[in-house]
Amino acid sequence: MRVAMFGYQTWGHRTLRALLDSEHEVVLVVTHPKSEHAYEKIWSDSVAELAEQNGVPVLLRNRPDDEELRARLKDAAPDILVANNWRTWLPPEIFTAPKYGTLNVHDSLLPAYAGFSPLIWALINGETQVGVTAHMMDEDLDAGDIVLQRAIPVGPTDTTTDLFHKTVDMIGPITVDALALIASGKAELTKQDRGKASFFHKRSIEDSLIDWTWPAEHIERLVRAQCDPYPNAFTFYKGERIRVTKSSVSKACYGGTPGRIFIREGDGVVIVAGSDARTGRNRGLVIERVRTEDDTEYAATDFFKAMGGYLKSS
Numbered sequence: 001m002r003v004a005m006f007g008y009q010t011w012g013h014r015t016l017r018a019l020l021d022s023e024h025e026v027v028l029v030v031t032h033p034k035s036e037h038a039y040e041k042i043w044s045d046s047v048a049e050l051a052e053q054n055g056v057p058v059l060l061r062n063r064p065d066d067e068e069l070r071a072r073l074k075d076a077a078p079d080i081l082v083a084n085n086w087r088t089w090l091p092p093e094i095f096t097a098p099k100y101g102t103l104n105v106h107d108s109l110l111p112a113y114a115g116f117s118p119l120i121w122a123l124i125n126g127e128t129q130v131g132v133t134a135h136m137m138d139e140d141l142d143a144g145d146i147v148l149q150r151a152i153p154v155g156p157t158d159t160t161t162d163l164f165h166k167t168v169d170m171i172g173p174i175t176v177d178a179l180a181l182i183a184s185g186k187a188e189l190t191k192q193d194r195g196k197a198s199f200f201h202k203r204s205i206e207d208s209l210i211d212w213t214w215p216a217e218h219i220e221r222l223v224r225a226q227c228d229p230y231p232n233a234f235t236f237y238k239g240e241r242i243r244v245t246k247s248s249v250s251k252a253c254y255g256g257t258p259g260r261i262f263i264r265e266g267d268g269v270v271i272v273a274g275s276d277a278r279t280g281r282n283r284g285l286v287i288e289r290v291r292t293e294d295d296t297e298y299a300a301t302d303f304f305k306a307m308g309g310y311l312k313s314s
Contacts, residue, residue, distance in 0.1 A: 001183055002077060002078045003080055004076055005028070006086040008085045009043050011084045011168065029047060029056050029058045032086075038204075059072060064090055069094075080098050105178075106132070107171075111142075119160050123221055146190040208233050210313075216250065219247070227245070237311055241293055244287055245290065249285065253281055263307055268286040268300045269301060
């Protein structure tokens, strides 16, 4: 088939690489310009450079809403569009134009975690599995009929970086396999259960701020979700922003006020956590390593030289 692709960052790069290595002909690539957004500078393999290296025409767009783009698509005459990590809305006159419509590849198990940063949100929320979905695009966000879906388990110590590497390796195979089903007429489309849908916004730095009223188990997952190279989970100590780079859930229960720097346990320092921490029935968060604003990293037992005081939201 003749394929045009809309994609960005490493997700789009992997999609394009798979298409170039397949039997299909890539006739046009549309991608976004480079961004200085903290999350868009991560996993930023260039779709444009890969296309250019392989002689594929490239258009750079923030939004696909101009006449030149529509004309270029019409001239390219694709049989199908493939999208992955395209960051803005595709209008119906674009995604319905090709014979077979548009295949979108999304790194979640739809209908859950539609939208942005699905791996981070899924890890924070304690999901037991994540995955990749190839579905036909329609007018609603990540809501079209599913062609293929594949899942992997989330391990107890997995970080978002671990899950990224596992799921990004799934992109090429699921894209090519879905296209084969569509081309052969053997695709069995599965409608999404919209009652089970969830939608998530793009993350910003504020979303990494630790809320000490969360249970320690949830904060520990936030720390793993915001591992390097993502902006780390952070809190404030004596007015200074500190990033938590490694943590665990305490073995003992600790009572008091959320955010209290309480006691050493194991290789770290326990911080009281949970909205009902006063009951003394909650585990605390054991901070094991922290990083200051000058990027110096410390063992928590060296950084917190004395117990007492509080970690705060500002």
